[in-house]
Amino acid sequence: MKKIVVILILCSFQMVIAQQKTYCNPINVDYGYTPFERFSTQGKHRATADPVIVNFRNKYFLFSTNQEGYWWSDNMLNWNFVYRKFLRDDTYTHDLNAPAAFVMKDALYVYGSTWKSDFPIYKSTNPTVNDWEIAVDTLKVGAWDPAFHYDDDKDKLYLYWGSSNVWPLLGTEINTKTMQSEGYTVPIVRLFPEDHGWERFGEYNDNVFLQPFIEGAWMTKHNNKYYMQYGAPATEFSGYADGVYVSKDPLHGFEYQQHNPFSYKPGGFARGAGHGATFQDNFENYWHVSTIFISTKNNFERRLGIWPAGFDADDVMYCNTAYGDYPTLLPEFAKEKDFSKGLFTGWMLLNYQKPVQVSSTLGGYHPNFVVDEDIKTYWSAKTGTxxxxxxxxxxxxxxxxxxxINYADQDVEFLGKTLGKFHQYKIYGSNDGKKWQVVIDKSKNQTDVPHDYIELETPVEFRFLKMENLHMPTGKFALSGFRVFGKGHSEKPEKVENFIVLRSSPKKYGERRSIWFKWQQNPLADGYVIYWGKSPDKLYGSIMVYGKNEYFFTGADRADAYYFQIEAFNANGMSERSEIKKSE
Structure with missing residues (x-):
């Protein structure tokens, strides 16, 4: 077989940029475009989801839906793309869909979703290039949204799978020699939306026209306990999240973890944190990669995000998404940090809803959409020239x-994976809007950077920033977010006052899966972060809210008490947190 290797190394040509210590979600990889014409009736667009990252020989390997290949990285910042089609014929119209990847006995294995029993398991000991062999020609059990877990303590392999709003996730043991199930399949977990508010279908968890979906199985073993992770209620919603059940047995006896959903990000610029995978970095710290929704041109228009995760002293699994689309420390620079407290640098967003100017505007794609902190909206120039x-x-x-810099897809021409495409631009800074200095020069860039993120080696002081387009890979020059991070030099907000939590009493009839928060508007605040949990010392959940003084939380579990805390933030910093409020 002819080996095709395409490596795209994200690089920068600006003098003030050195080794970065941070990254920012959505992660900046060269996402392919949806390969389906039927998904492109409202415009062709980039799309992927359902990510898996595994650590193999101290390198991170990232697989996701319909990319005609995969990425690997040494540092979780610079991702190298390897072109590889895992299809043997035209039986399927897509490449790997919601793929599984796992490491067993010094080899990396990959398997794609199928309802049939005709998809092979691939194996590689050299996956930084396109060097794969078929480990087993046909996995007879067949599995959609598969996940394998190799338990090296027991030398046993397990398979979990399912994507349905009717059936539960299933599991079976796989013989490590034949790579086949021996026929014993058991139900693992299912949804209980009548009790778990976040599992209800819909953007507002109102089960408006469908029952919720359970999908995206993933297993992590920690302290001799098995953590069965799953996604719900559906990929096209900002409340798409991952929950977890825990057991001492890999196939039986799973119980709902008290802190759920453990991966949840319904607010901010990049929303959604479901259908993911948990992995360890080279310093044995945990991370969770998952799906971010856009769902503007099609429900399956999505991106990827990576969040710090872990297990606390009581073995509670968590994923910290607070300020999860702001600059976050990379593994090498976070190895001594407390992941439960998050890895946010403290660099604030400087241009939320601030004045903008543009060269031209296409129709209703207004300029202020670039600074509204909503990845679903965008500005487009009239051309891409x-x-x-x-x-x-x-x-x-x-x-x-x-x-x-978050590019949007307007009038793009591609379907499927593209290679050799690139963005080029310059960014200038000014203090008076008249005299400009070059801050970032990407005029020689030769890589595809749809969510380019640049950390400056030396911070700069400016009031105005201007981005000049030099080259687009396709379509118009369009931006969903030009996000500037650092610190302003004015006042940060005061502590939030009159924080009220409204919920039906457990002794009265009412909808206890939903909770209404109200607070006094802070005139200096751009937004607020609400922290939540079921114990005052485990406020691992968070919700970011911009420009409002209320939030309707629909993700609560009916029977449990909750604890909440709120802080305000703006371009100058964060306020002190409020006192913790308890809701029975």
Missing amino acids: KGEWFQTDLGQVSTINAIQ
Whole structure:
């Protein structure tokens, strides 16, 4: 077989950029475009989801849906793409869909979703290049949304799978020699939306027209306990999340963890944190990779995010998504940190809803959509040609540490994976809007960077930033977010006052899966973060809210008491947190 290796190394050409210590979600990889015409009736667009990251020989290997290949990285920042089709014929119209990947006895294995029993398991000992062999020609059990777990303590292999709003997730043991199930299949977990509010279908968890889906199985073993992770209620919603059941047996006796969903991000710019996988970095710290929704041109328009995760002293599994789409420390620079407290750098968003100017505007794709902190909305210039530009006013001279550029897909021409495409641009800074200095020069960039993130080696001080387009890989020059991070030099908000939690009493009839928060609007605040949990010392959940003084939380478990806390933030920093409120 002819080996085709395509390695795309994300690099920068600007003098002020050195080794980065941070990354920012959505992660910046060269996402392929949806391969399906029927999903492109409202416009062709990039799309992937259902990610798996495994650590193999101290390198991170990332597989996700319909990419005609996969990525690997040494540091979780620079991702190298390896082109590889795992299809043997045209039986399937897509490549790996919701793939499984696992390490067993010094080899990396990959398997794609199928309802049939005709998809092989592939094996590689050299996956940084396209060097794969078929480990078993046909996995007879067949599995959609599969996940394998190799228990090296027992030298046993298990398979979990399922994607349904009727059936539970299933599990079976796989013979490590034949790589086949020996026929004993058991139900593992199912949804209980009548008790778990976050499992209800719909953007507002209201079960509006379908029952919720359970999917995205993943297993992690920690302290001789098995953590069965699953996604719900559906990929196209901001409340898409991962929950977890725990057992001392890999196939039986799973119990719902008290802290659930453990991976949840319904607010902020990049929303959704479901159908993911948990992995360890090279320093034995845990991370969780999962699906971010956009769902503008199609329900399956999605991206990927990575969040710090772990297990606390009581073996409670958590994933910290607070400020989870702001600059976050990379593994090498986070190895001594407490992951339960998060890895956010403290660099604030400097241009939320600030004034903007542009070179041109296409129809209703208004300029202010670039700074509204909503990945679903975007501005588009009339063309994609050199010279189109976007300018943002920070409102004051500010310290700038990093910039994230989120391109949107407007009038793009591609279906499926593209190679050799690239973005080029320059970013200028000014304090008066007249005299400009080059801050970032990507005029020689030769890589595809749809969510480019640049951390400056030396922070700069500017009020205005201007991005000039030099080259687009396809389509118009369009942005869903030009996000500037650092610190302003004015006041940060005061502590939030009059934080009220409204919920039906357990002794009265009412909808206890939903909780209404109200608080006094802080005139200096851009937004707020609500922390939640079922113990005052385990407020692992979080919800980011912009520009409002209320939030309707629909993700509560009916029977349990909760604890809540809130803080305000703006471009200058975060307030002190409020007192903790208990809701029975």
